[in-house]
Structure formats: C-alpha cells, structure tokens
Amino acid sequence: MEFWRYYRVIRRRRWLILLGTLAAVLMVVYWNYTTPTMYIGKTTLMEPKGQTQDGVPLFQSQMMGTMLDPQLQLSNLGNIATSQKVLSNAAQSLAELGLKMDPEDILAATSVHPERDTNILAIEVTLPDEQEAKVAADAIATEFKKTYDELNNQALKDSRNFIEGQINSTRNAMVKAQDALRRYKEQNGVVEINQQLADSVQNLYLAQTNANQAQINHEAAASRAMKAATELAKLPESQIAGTSISRNPIWERLSESLTDLETKKAAMLNGVPGQPRRGPNHPEVVALQAQINDVKDQLSKTKSDYIASTQQAKNPVWQTAYGNWFQAKVEDVATGAQAAAAENVIKKMKSEMSQLPAKEAELAKLQVDLKAATDTYSLMKSKLDEAKIRENQGSSEVALRTIDPAHVTEAHNNGLLKLALALVLAPLMGIGVAFLLHYTDNTVKTAADAEKLLGLPVLTAIPGSKAHSLPRQHCPEIMDVAYQMLTSNLWVATQNQADNGIVMVSAEPDAGRSVNASNLAVALAREGAKVILVDADLRKPTQHLIFGVDNKVGLTNVLSGGATLEDALALTRVQGLLLIPAGPVPDNPVKLLRSPEMKEFVDQVKEFADFVVFDTPAGVTFPDPVLVASQVGSAVVVHSAGRVPRGSEAELRQRLESIGVRLIGAVLNKVRREDSSSFFHYHRSYEGVVMPQLTSGKKAIKSGPRDQA
Known part of the structure; x- marks a missing residue:
C-alpha cells in the first residue's frame, strides 16, 4: 500500500521530474560545450631540510634550536605562496611581460598542494591560455622563492649589520689608543718598564681582552633577547583548540x-x-x-x-618564540655577569698599578689600552668575515630548489562524469521536489481526502477527461464505468426511500455540478429508468445548451403560471430522459424557488419519473440550492479534485443539514488517474473490453396530458 501511494506521487509529478532532468542535462551539456579548455601550469619546489639556526653563533648555546612539524611547515609555505606580497609582485612581473592580471585573479587561478610526508610543494595555475598558464606559474614560483629567501636570511643580515656597526666603534677605539700612546711618548720620551711592570701590563691586557669579549657577547645576547621579546609580544599565548556549538x-x-x-x-x-x-x-x-x-x-x-564550550591550548608558535626568548635572556644574564666580573678584575689590577711610579703606570695603561683595542678590532674583523661566509652559505642552504620547471597540461573537464551525475542526481532531486510538493499540498486529490473534508461517503470518483459530457461527446469507457458506480450507489441508497428526487449541489462554482447532473440523468436513463432532468439553475442555466434544446419555455414559466408542466418538458436524444430547461432568467429567482408553486411542481414531477435530477447554482454564492433541496428532500454534493479547501464545503453542509436535507453522499469530480486505484486497475485490466448495454422498452415517463394529446 505504501508503494502504491509513492507511485501515485511520482506519477502525478512525472512531468516535473522529466522536465527537471532534461533541464539539468541540457545545462550540463551547455556548460561542457561553452566552457573553454583550461590549462594547468605546474611547477614543483622543494624546501631544504636541516636548516641551521638563524644568525651568527656568537656563543655555543645559539647552536640549539627547535624543529617545526614538516606538515605545518609546508602549510605555512603554502600560505606564503598565496600571500598578498607574493601575488602583487607576481602581478607586477606579469604586467611587465604583457599579461595584465590582478592579484585577486591570480589567487583565484592558483592552488598550492603540499605533498604529504615530503618537503615538496606544487604550485598550479589554471588559465584558458596555455602559454599564460606556464608564464604565470613561473612568475609566482620566482616571487615565492624571493620572498622565502628574504624571510630566512633576514636574521643573517641583521647579525652582519650588527657586527659591522661594532667593528667601526672598535676601530675608532684602536686609533684613539694609538694616538694617545704616541702623544705620551712624544711628551715624556721613552720610559723603561721593569719586569714587574711588564707582568702587570700583560695581566691587565689579558683582563681587558676578556672584558671586551664578554661585553661583545653581552650586547649580542641583549639584542637577541630584545628582538625575541618583540616577536613574543605580537603572538597570542593560547589559541582555541576546539569549540562546541549548540542550538539556542x-x-x-x-x-x-x-x-x-x-x-x-x-x-x-x-x-x-x-x-x-x-x-x-x-x-x-x-x-x-x-x-x-x-x-x-x-x-x-x-x-x-x-x-x-571552548577548549584552549598553548599556541605552538608562541611556545617556540618563548623558548627562543628564554634562551636569549639566559645568555643575556650570563654574559652580563661575565662582563661585570671582568670589569671588577680590571679595576683591581688598575688599583695595583696605581701604586707604581706615575710615568711608568701611565705608559703601562696606554699600552694595555692599545693592545686591547687592537685585539678587539682583530676579533671583530674575524667575526665579520665569519658572518659574511655564513650569510652566503645560508642563502644557498635555505633557498627553495626548483625540482620541475613550469610545464603545462590540459585540465580534465570531466564532461561525461558530470553528465552521468546529472542523469542520476536530477531525477532524485525531482522526486524529492515531487514529495515536497505532495506533502505541502493540501488540495483534495483522492476519495479519502474528499470524505475527510465533506464528512460524506464518496459515491463515485469521476476521472478528468477532455471528453466528459455523455449527452454531447463520445466519452472514454472509464467515464461510463464511473457513472455506473454512481447509479448503483444511488439505487442502494434510495431503494428503501419513497423520495426519488436528487438535487446536485456544490459549494463553489466550476465544480462540474451541471455536467454531473446531465451525465447522471443520462446514465440512469441508459439503465432503463424514467428520468426527468430539471435545470433549477436560474442564475446561469446550461442544461439546454448541453442537450441542444430551446430555452424559451421552462421552469420559470411553470412557476410563474405562464406554462404547464407538459409544456415545459422537452424531448432529448437519450431514450427515457426528458429535460425541463430553466426558461427565461427571472429578476428574483429566490421568490420563485420558495413559492408554493415550486412545492407543487416538485410533487408533480416526481410522479412522472423514477428519478428526478435537479441542477442548481453554487451554494456558497446563492441560497438557491438550499431552497431547492428543502423542497426535494435529498441532495448529492459535487466537489472538484485539485482544489484547496476554503471552508465553503462545511458551510454548505451545515446549511443543508440545518433544514433537514438528506445528504446521500458526494461525487468527486476531475480525479487524476494516478489518484484512484480503481482507475489504475481498470486501465490495466479492463480497458478495451466491449461492454454491451441493455436497452429498455419502457416509456420514459408516465402517461400524461401531453402524451394523450
């Protein structure tokens, strides 16, 4: 049963599913046809492993460092490759080559792929022109290598600049000491220094040399500590490792x-x-x-x-920077202590030398200053040479190496795969939309829906068809079967009732009330009953048009006294069926329908036939159906499938029940084939089977004055 319900939903919306699938396929085909061929310019770079500590190691502890996770390091490299600086420089380089591209366009066309568990980075640029893709990949790789080299060698350059600044000051100190010794000798002549004074001079020289070395180390460590502290202040100490999001x-x-x-x-x-x-x-x-x-x-x-909730974790970059700062700070304190100790030794030795003769002591002091300045200058020169060597060596060691120069391959369009996905996913999406429309659709579609809405049993479901009028058209076989179902249910419902009048009513216009009234009368007549069809729709009569008879004399003439019942009866092409048309439309139909003449007319016409069927206007618009049903006593409600309930159905039923009208049941009109199991099984098993009809030799109505004439 569930499968049948799902089948009905899909069958009803089958055109939506087919059109959606066709639209998706056409869009994919159009996309594949109009999308230009793209080319991928790819270059592969490798980062050298085992990088040394940045800067010139002025003391041993600078050799120690921390290693970053390889995947994190490659991820950082990818971010650098797509940074604004690299892309702007690449755009400028391309502009010089005649290719005008904005950094945003380059970023959209560029992708960086780190190779897992390696130190290899692939840069790909996808463009519609083959040569432009190759040139753009080369330009980005070149600018990336320049930026990478600047970032990695900056510390080496800073170290060299620091030593160059120090060597100038030590050279000036050495020249100053030479001038001071020369002037002292010129003023006082050559002064002989005994062995004791020579030893004191030698010791003071060594102490001065150690103090200068300690001071250099202290200044280098202080500079590193200050730079590390500046970098540390820019980084957050902790970061969010994970968050838990909940619905408010x-x-x-x-x-x-x-x-x-x-x-x-x-x-x-x-x-x-x-x-x-x-x-x-x-x-x-x-x-x-x-x-x-x-x-x-x-x-x-x-x-x-x-x-x-949030989970906080230590920032690994901050931890690395903190370790560098702590290491530099320890060196700063240690070298500061060494420099202070060396200064104390110098002060003590100078105090001892102050006890010597004045000229010898001054000469010794000047010689010590000159030798210390000379040795310090020599030391700084050697450090500068070492810094230059390490800078050149570092540039070659940390530079990115190109494994594969830029080469171009055609990008795969995957047209067949996209088409296959469209053929599979589009019907599924269409089915999903069909079920969405079904479950949000509150229109009446099936007999069960109509019974739930009207609170009445559905006597039959009439299929929707272009040919739907039995008196005028050759209708499908299923139409005859549907009205046979209606006549059978009416026979069962009225066999114990003396009343043979049936009023066809509907709450809203265009429900198919008049067509169903004429078709019911034809179906009853074909089954051998004497039937009179009365067009009581005095607002917009249509029965005379359906049967092709004159409307000059009809119900309004009878009720107004202008004609007799026999005068109003009109023959039809259906044996056993007579029609009383509405007649001229009156100014006040309500006055005629509630008159005593209407009651007399109903009683009289019931005596002439086995069934009398009354057609009426819409019940939610006019009071006519209620007035006619109150005179006749029984009614059948006609409702059209595919309409949204608006409350008018319940209103009409309440009005009819309040005056004691017997509601026999309902007719659900214009039902889709997929919404009725009886239609489905008929079309599958019985359609095309010839159904002979029995003819009746009975007269259509009882003998009356018109027949006697």
Whole structure:
C-alpha cells in the first residue's frame, strides 16, 4: 500500500521530474560545450631540510634550536605562496611581460598542494591560455622563492649589520689608543718598564681582552633577547583548540511559535472544516499578524547558535618564540655577569698599578689600552668575515630548489562524469521536489481526502477527461464505468426511500455540478429508468445548451403560471430522459424557488419519473440550492479534485443539514488517474473490453396530458 501511494506521487509529478532532468542535462551539456579548455601550469619546489639556526653563533648555546612539524611547515609555505606580497609582485612581473592580471585573479587561478610526508610543494595555475598558464606559474614560483629567501636570511643580515656597526666603534677605539700612546711618548720620551711592570701590563691586557669579549657577547645576547621579546609580544599565548556549538533553545521556541502562528493565519485565510474563511483585514487576522511580527522581531535579535564550550591550548608558535626568548635572556644574564666580573678584575689590577711610579703606570695603561683595542678590532674583523661566509652559505642552504620547471597540461573537464551525475542526481532531486510538493499540498486529490473534508461517503470518483459530457461527446469507457458506480450507489441508497428526487449541489462554482447532473440523468436513463432532468439553475442555466434544446419555455414559466408542466418538458436524444430547461432568467429567482408553486411542481414531477435530477447554482454564492433541496428532500454534493479547501464545503453542509436535507453522499469530480486505484486497475485490466448495454422498452415517463394529446 505504501508503494502504491509513492507511485501515485511520482506519477502525478512525472512531468516535473522529466522536465527537471532534461533541464539539468541540457545545462550540463551547455556548460561542457561553452566552457573553454583550461590549462594547468605546474611547477614543483622543494624546501631544504636541516636548516641551521638563524644568525651568527656568537656563543655555543645559539647552536640549539627547535624543529617545526614538516606538515605545518609546508602549510605555512603554502600560505606564503598565496600571500598578498607574493601575488602583487607576481602581478607586477606579469604586467611587465604583457599579461595584465590582478592579484585577486591570480589567487583565484592558483592552488598550492603540499605533498604529504615530503618537503615538496606544487604550485598550479589554471588559465584558458596555455602559454599564460606556464608564464604565470613561473612568475609566482620566482616571487615565492624571493620572498622565502628574504624571510630566512633576514636574521643573517641583521647579525652582519650588527657586527659591522661594532667593528667601526672598535676601530675608532684602536686609533684613539694609538694616538694617545704616541702623544705620551712624544711628551715624556721613552720610559723603561721593569719586569714587574711588564707582568702587570700583560695581566691587565689579558683582563681587558676578556672584558671586551664578554661585553661583545653581552650586547649580542641583549639584542637577541630584545628582538625575541618583540616577536613574543605580537603572538597570542593560547589559541582555541576546539569549540562546541549548540542550538539556542530560545531561538527554537521562537521558531516553533512562529510556525504555529503562521499555520493559524493560513487556516484563517484559507478556511478549514468547522471554521469559516476570514479576510486579511479581519480583526482576528490582524491581531495574529501583530503577534507574528513581534515574534519575527524577537527572532531577528536572537542568535540561532551559541558556543557551549571552548577548549584552549598553548599556541605552538608562541611556545617556540618563548623558548627562543628564554634562551636569549639566559645568555643575556650570563654574559652580563661575565662582563661585570671582568670589569671588577680590571679595576683591581688598575688599583695595583696605581701604586707604581706615575710615568711608568701611565705608559703601562696606554699600552694595555692599545693592545686591547687592537685585539678587539682583530676579533671583530674575524667575526665579520665569519658572518659574511655564513650569510652566503645560508642563502644557498635555505633557498627553495626548483625540482620541475613550469610545464603545462590540459585540465580534465570531466564532461561525461558530470553528465552521468546529472542523469542520476536530477531525477532524485525531482522526486524529492515531487514529495515536497505532495506533502505541502493540501488540495483534495483522492476519495479519502474528499470524505475527510465533506464528512460524506464518496459515491463515485469521476476521472478528468477532455471528453466528459455523455449527452454531447463520445466519452472514454472509464467515464461510463464511473457513472455506473454512481447509479448503483444511488439505487442502494434510495431503494428503501419513497423520495426519488436528487438535487446536485456544490459549494463553489466550476465544480462540474451541471455536467454531473446531465451525465447522471443520462446514465440512469441508459439503465432503463424514467428520468426527468430539471435545470433549477436560474442564475446561469446550461442544461439546454448541453442537450441542444430551446430555452424559451421552462421552469420559470411553470412557476410563474405562464406554462404547464407538459409544456415545459422537452424531448432529448437519450431514450427515457426528458429535460425541463430553466426558461427565461427571472429578476428574483429566490421568490420563485420558495413559492408554493415550486412545492407543487416538485410533487408533480416526481410522479412522472423514477428519478428526478435537479441542477442548481453554487451554494456558497446563492441560497438557491438550499431552497431547492428543502423542497426535494435529498441532495448529492459535487466537489472538484485539485482544489484547496476554503471552508465553503462545511458551510454548505451545515446549511443543508440545518433544514433537514438528506445528504446521500458526494461525487468527486476531475480525479487524476494516478489518484484512484480503481482507475489504475481498470486501465490495466479492463480497458478495451466491449461492454454491451441493455436497452429498455419502457416509456420514459408516465402517461400524461401531453402524451394523450
């Protein structure tokens, strides 16, 4: 049973599914046809392993360092390759070559792929021109290598610049010491230094040399510590390792409240069984809209999600920077202590030398200063040479190496794969849309829907068909079968009832009420019954048009006393069926339908036939159906499938039941084949089988004055 229900849904929306699939396939074909061929310019770079510590190691602890995770390092390299600086420089280089591309365009066309578990990085540029893709890949790789070289060799350059600054000051100190010694000798002549003074001079020289070395180390360590502290201040100490997002319960309650209010508003505007339809300006609808606006305002100010919890973790970059700062700080303190100790030794030795003769002591002091300055200058020169060597060596060691120069390959369009996916996914999406429309569609489609809406048993379901009028057209066999079902159910419902009159009513216009009244009369007549069809629709009569008879004399003439019943009866081409047309449209149909003449007419016409079928106008618009049904006593409700319930059906039923009209059942008109199991099985098993009809030799009506004449 579930499969049958799903089949009906898919069959009903089959054109939507087919058209959606066709549209998707055509879009894919158009996309494949119009998309230009793309080319991928690819170059592969490798980062050298085992990089040395940045800068010139002025002391041993600078040799120690930390290693980054290889995958994290490659990820960082990928970010550098797509940075604004690299792309801007690449755009400038391409512009010089005649290719005008913005950095944003280059970024959109560039992708960087680190090779897992390696130190290899692939740069790909996808462009519609083969040569441009190759040139762009080369330009990005070149600028990336330049930027990478600048970032890695900056510390070496800073170290060399620091030593160059120091060597100038030590050279000036050496020249100053030479001048001071020369002037002292010129002023005082050559002064002889005994062995004791020579030893004191030698010791002071060594102490001065050690102090200078310690001071250099201290300044280098202080510079490193200051730079590390600056970098550390820019980094956050911790970072969010993970977050837990939860749905805001207040937002959920507001959403549920908004859904309920919107549902109530739709029910008021469209109408539901037991509740009349209300207009948009009805006070209750206006008040409900105010509540909806208030809930929407609260909903717009409320976040749908909130962070339930966060997990903090130490920033690995900060930890590395902190380790470097701590190491530099330790060296700073240690070398500062060494420099202070060396200064103390120098002060002590100078105090001892102050006890010597003045000229010898001054000469010794000048010689010590000159030798210390000379040795310090020599030391700084050697450090500068070492820095230059390490800078040149570092540039070659840390430079990115090109494994594969830029080469171009054609990008795969995957046209067949896209087409296959469209053929598979488009029908599935169409089926999903079909079920979405089905479950959001509240129109009456099946007999079960009609029984639930009307509260009446459905006597038959009439299929929708272009040929639907039995008196005028050659209708499909299923149409005859549907009306045979109706006549059989009416026979069962009225066999114990003395009343043979049936009023065809409907709540809304265009439900097929007049056509069903004429078709029911024809079906009853074909089964051998004497049938009179009365067109009681005095608003917009149509039965005379259906049967092709004159409408000059009809029901209005009989009720107004201008004609007799026999004068109003008109023969039809259907044996056993007579028609009483509506006649000229009166100014006040209500006055005629509730007159005593109408009651007398109904009683009289019932005596002439086995069944009398009355056609009436729409019940929600005019009171005519209620007036006619009150005179006749029984009614059949006609409802059209595919309509949204608006509450008019319940209103009509309430009015009919309030005056004691017997509602025999309902006829569901214009039903789709896929919405009726009886239609499905008939078309599958019985369509095309010849169904001979029995003819009746009985007279259509009882003998009356017209026949006697």
